[in-house]
Amino acid sequence: MTGPAPECLLEAFRAYEAALMADDVATLDELFAPGADTLRADGEGVLVGHDRIAEFRATRGGAPGRTLAEVHVRAVDQDSALVVAGTVLDRGGRGLQTQLWQRSADRPGHGGWRITAAHVSVSPPALDARVWRAVGDPLVPPSGDGPLTGQTVAVKDLYAVAGHAVGAGNPARLADAAPEPAHAGAVGRLLGAGAAVRGIARTDEFAYSLAGTNAHYGTPPNPAAPYRVPGGSSSGSASAVALGHATIGLGTDTGGSIRVPAAYQGLYGIRTTHGAVDRSGLLPLAADFDAVGWLTRSPALLAAVGDVLLPAGSSGGGDRLVFLPGLVDSAEPDVRSAVRGWLADAGATELGETLDDLDAWRAAFQTWQGFQAWQAHGPWLADRMDVLGPDVRSRFETAAAIDDDAAGRARALLDTARSRVLDLVGDRVLVLPSAPSVAPLAATGATPELRNATMRLTCLAALAGLPAVSLPVRTGDGLPAGVCLVAAPGRDRALLDLVQEDTRT
Structure with a gap:
């Protein structure tokens, strides 16, 4: 220890x-x-206020083991001092903590000393296992x-990468899977266009979540909104792009798994028209809804990837922007205000229509999604449900109980809903929030109510199998949110062009 200590x-x-x-x-x-x-x-961001700090600490599960190596004190006065301490981590590497302590006579215990500001840093891991399952420099070079020469791709752990197994966010599934003999169609196209695969990125288990958390590997960080969830299930791909580890995040979108992380992390993202992009080599969740998608930090790169993966041409249609007040106003006030500001700047037209059956459509969607998910994964999961994290296990247990009659009723209602949505969109561009809220705090997570509101x-x-592009906006508090543009099937390129022309983001 150097320097006199008060x-x-x-x-x-x-x-x-x-x-x-002691995690006391x-x-x-x-x-x-x-x-x-x-x-x-710390390296992920700043927590402001005792309550936010306490909330974070209560849920993180303790700090890495370490030993104090050196302690330095610089007194400001008898009631204020700066403490800088170097540590040696049990796992290897060094750490550093800087704390501003202040003393108050009216505080009992510990001589009245309390920390008013602290910064912690540790040696970064060679591999952030929350974000990456495997990573290289590159993992797979371009072919x-x-x-896309010079671009790098974070591939969601649902796509086949030759020589690597598909783990789908679950260690038991990874251990049971054989290495893939060939690249998935979308991966091969990106490599052929000059991009390199930076690595295989984490996903929520079997892509059956929208939060971005994983019970086995942890929650990828959200650098755009520190200490908040990243959004799922393309969570690792999104975080890799937001962190600057990769320029393209290849993911999937079944029920929002591109659009939600794009909104939560301030990224651009596209869910493509169902079936427009080759899905060979992609592990399914619900085949009737699964769509290839990707995330980037710029609209230009989002479109450049589309030039590689999307079929040539467009189905035509106009670029008139329309919105339903009921959809916009279903978002929480901060997101609603940000989206309405974008709509006003864009000159979007309000429609007088309502979607009174939307809750029934959402429930039918989740029923049919669950039915198909169990068809796809039930044979493997039936006697292995204990390998799943609690949230995903609960969804698969619900899915396993869906009988043919319930599934058939859901499918029939979805056919009606699809026709209604196609008529509503027509040759226009429907605008709505990408997600109804900003990213929830990681300490509290997403509630079932928020999941339903998002779905x-x-x-x-x-x-309806429609293309949808999410573009970033900011709430009044500076948190990321998303505006979603939806068009008719096949109009993916028209949406990408529209986003490139937008100057509001």
Whole structure:
């Protein structure tokens, strides 16, 4: 230790360190100053306020084991001091913590010392296993030159990458799967156009989630909204792009799995017309809804990938933007305001129509999705349900109980819904929120109610097999949200052109 320490400061510091290693949340909360101005920062972002810090700490499961190597104190005055401590991590590598301590006579215990601001840094792992299942420099080199030369791809762990097994976000499935003999169709096209595969990115188990959490591998970070969920199920691909680890995130969208992470992380994303892009080598969730999609940080690259993967030409149609007030107003107030601001700037036309059956359509969508998911994965999962995380297991248990009659009724209602949605969209572009809320805090997660509210919006494009592009907007608090543009089948390129022309993002 260097530098004189004010009275009792080191005792308080050591009490903090001991509590941290013991995951003694109550003592840690006591040693962080109360109030809305207390700060804690690390490589993922800044937490502001004692309550936010306490919420984070209560759910993270403890800090990595470490040993103090050095402690330096610089007193500001008798009641304020800066502590800088170097640590050696049990797993290897070094860490550093910087803390501003302040003393108040009216605070009992620990000599009245409390942390008012803290910053923590540790040696980064060689592989962030929350984001990547496998990664290289590159993992797979391009097979040709073309319009995507120099670009890198994070491939969702549902697509075949030659020589690697498909794990689908589940370690038991990965252990049971054989290496793929050839690339998935979409992967091969990207490699042929000059892109390299940076790695295989994490997904929610079997892509059966919209949150982006994974019970086995953890939650990929959301750099655009720190300490919030990344959105799923293309979570790893989205986080890799938002972090700058890759320029293209190849994913899928069954019920919103491109559009939701795009909204939560401030990215551009497209769900393509159902069947427009080759799905060979893609592990299904619900074949009637599964669509190839991708995420980027710019609209130009989003379109460039479309030039490679989408069929040539377009089905025509206009670019008149329309919206239904009921859909926009179903979003939470901050997202609703951001979307309405975009609509006003874009000169979108309000439609007087309503979708009174939307909740029934959403329920039918989830029933048919579950029925198909069990058809696809039930034979393998039937005696292995314990390998699934709680949320996904619950969905598969529900799916397993759907009988042929219930599935048939759902399918019939979806046929009606598809016709209604196709008529509504026509040759126009329907605008709605990509998700009804900003990304939920990782400490609390997404509730079943939020999942249903999200599916209520995202199922419209999915049940009708329509292309949908999500583009980023910001709420009044600066958090990312998404505006979704939906058009008739085959109008993918028209949507990509429209987004490139937009100057509001």
